[in-house]
Amino acid sequence: AQSVTQLGSHVSVSEGALVLLRCNYSSSVPPYLFWYVQYPNQGLQLLLKYTSAATLVKGINGFEAEFKKSETSFHLTKPSAHMSDAAEYFCAVTQTGANNLFFGTGTRLTVIP
């Protein structure tokens, strides 16, 4: 069985501050992990994905995430928050041979000017 847990349904940061969104996964086999961003009334846009290559994954818009097997984590970070980063962020997991993604409950990021 696979699942992801996103700690913190709401995260607020000041503009220019570090962004850290947490995601822990559960998977009985090596997982594939994803981070998506969703702006209001829009679909999901892929930020980055881990598919068993490098453990530090760089994505779009300055985001990156590190796969840590020992901690079963895949936290999303960005060194300096921009106002345009305010959105809903979803972590998702799947595995080789599986079909669909399993989503976390999402984290709403607010950026304070």
Added chain:
Amino acid sequence: GAVVSQHPSWVICKSGTSVKIECRSLDFQATTMFWYRQFPKQSLMLMATSNEGSKATYEQGVEKDKFLINHASLTLSTLTVTSAHPEDSSFYICSARDVLSYGYTFGSGTRLTVV
């Protein structure tokens, strides 16, 4: 990159009528597409998985006769909400899986309002 086009972006319909939502993969072939429903401020709930040329697989609790899914080609899947009622009002999102890149690309979503 991979693009999935979803139409319409929003639709308002009367109770009892049917609404069709289209999901197209524009630059890749998608043997598998997914349909999600999202309630306000909540995560995505998988409704069904559609495979090209075969019947869709519905998640538990999703009425297959109400939410008709057709995946007749490698680039098109449709979701038809039949005899819509106000409780069907929601945000519906499709996703297509690109087996070559192991990517999941999402459509822009459809806001359905049933009045």
